[in-house]
Amino acid sequence: MLQIMLTLTAFMVLVIPMGHYLYHIAVGQKTFADPVFDPVDRLIYKLCGLKGEDMGWKKYGLSLLMANAVMVLIGYAVLRLQGILFFNPNGIGAMEESLSFNTIISFMTNTNLQHYSGESGLSYGSQMGVIIFMMFTSAASGYAACMAFCRGLAGRQLGNFYTDMVRITTRVLVPAAFLVGLFLVSQGTPQTMIGNLTVKTVEGSYQDIALGPVAALESIKHLGTNGGGFFGANSATPFENPTVLSNMAEMLSMMLLPGACVVTFGLMLHDRKQAAGRETVRIGHRQKKVQGHDRRPGSGCIRRDDRDFSGGTFYLLFFRKGRKPGDRPDGHRSVGWQHGGKGSSVRDSPVVPVYDGHDLLYYRYGQQYA
Numbered sequence: 001m002l003q004i005m006l007t008l009t010a011f012m013v014l015v016i017p018m019g020h021y022l023y024h025i026a027v028g029q030k031t032f033a034d035p036v037f038d039p040v041d042r043l044i045y046k047l048c049g050l051k052g053e054d055m056g057w058k059k060y061g062l063s064l065l066m067a068n069a070v071m072v073l074i075g076y077a078v079l080r081l082q083g084i085l086f087f088n089p090n091g092i093g094a095m096e097e098s099l100s101f102n103t104i105i106s107f108m109t110n111t112n113l114q115h116y117s118g119e120s121g122l123s124y125g126s127q128m129g130v131i132i133f134m135m136f137t138s139a140a141s142g143y144a145a146c147m148a149f150c151r152g153l154a155g156r157q158l159g160n161f162y163t164d165m166v167r168i169t170t171r172v173l174v175p176a177a178f179l180v181g182l183f184l185v186s187q188g189t190p191q192t193m194i195g196n197l198t199v200k201t202v203e204g205s206y207q208d209i210a211l212g213p214v215a216a217l218e219s220i221k222h223l224g225t226n227g228g229g230f231f232g233a234n235s236a237t238p239f240e241n242p243t244v245l246s247n248m249a250e251m252l253s254m255m256l257l258p259g260a261c262v263v264t265f266g267l268m269l270h271d272r273k274q275a276a277g278r279e280t281v282r283i284g285h286r287q288k289k290v291q292g293h294d295r296r297p298g299s300g301c302i303r304r305d306d307r308d309f310s311g312g313t314f315y316l317l318f319f320r321k322g323r324k325p326g327d328r329p330d331g332h333r334s335v336g337w338q339h340g341g342k343g344s345s346v347r348d349s350p351v352v353p354v355y356d357g358h359d360l361l362y363y364r365y366g367q368q369y370a
Helices: 002-027 034-048 057-084 097-108 124-153 161-187 214-223 244-279
Strands: 197-200 206-209 280-282 301-304 307-310 313-317 351-355 360-364
Touching: 002 124, 002 161, 002 244, 034 161, 057 097, 057 124, 057 161, 097 124, 124 161, 124 214, 124 244, 161 214, 161 244, 214 244
Parallel strands: none
Antiparallel strands: 197 206, 280 313, 301 307, 313 360, 351 360
16 A cells, blocks of 8 residues: 555656656757757757658658558568577577567557567567667657647647657657666666576576566666566566566556646647637727727627627737738728628627727627627
């Protein structure tokens, strides 16, 4: 019970600041980490030829699919050739064709279904170059799509997939995984490139102790809400999760970023509401003089040319730069009041634009007839 309470308390303390941080990343605002990561991002953009222009939803989705398709092909090739590639101190052979395909597709989609035991089925090169790599990229792709979806719901441009993926990787996943990995190492999780050890037990028999870059995989596995693990038994293995503190750190890592995305979405909607408030000035049913319009005290209406508009809410919109007073949003000049006429139905035109020499009023009917 104490472990649960401490974990939830830490989550509640961290989730809101992390949500604000993700929000600043998602909308391109300044963060405290910019001096460190801006040069890194620019180098990646330059090497990859990325321009960072906004994408429509079709281009954004296609970019996500194509980028991951390329990574699937490379990862499949590494799994099939791991027996002759780098970082294979245990001499593990190539992974079988169908298992290679299942593994790479699973980790690309963030499903992380394992039909192998990592300590006997993968070389260290495959663990790092395929599994850990895909844990980063699948999580970054998911968060990029999440941020684009949130922007769309908040009325913003969707952004650029490659920019989103780079920023979430360099500014969140990599530094957070590094810190979590260091903490796991301090708790006893292995992080080494030496091969498996064969030791003599107290009973006099011999046992193989599987080692490898375990902490590096465990940290991004939980931060990216990935499944699987370095060993076949996953985090039930003592080397993956050696202490109570490591267990709390891994649980908190799994909870933090998903919770922060909810906070980020709320901030986007709040920002949209504030932006709308800055652009409009609500004058409601106040007594106010507008040039060319006389609001009669106690009448509850605006009156001009013997026409009344009663029971509504009025919004004062200021003209954008370059627009002349009396211009309609479609570029044509106003020819007078647009209305249904006294006593006529306004079901088909619930919002009436009203123009005068200086300001543009939108009248929203509060009644069925005006």
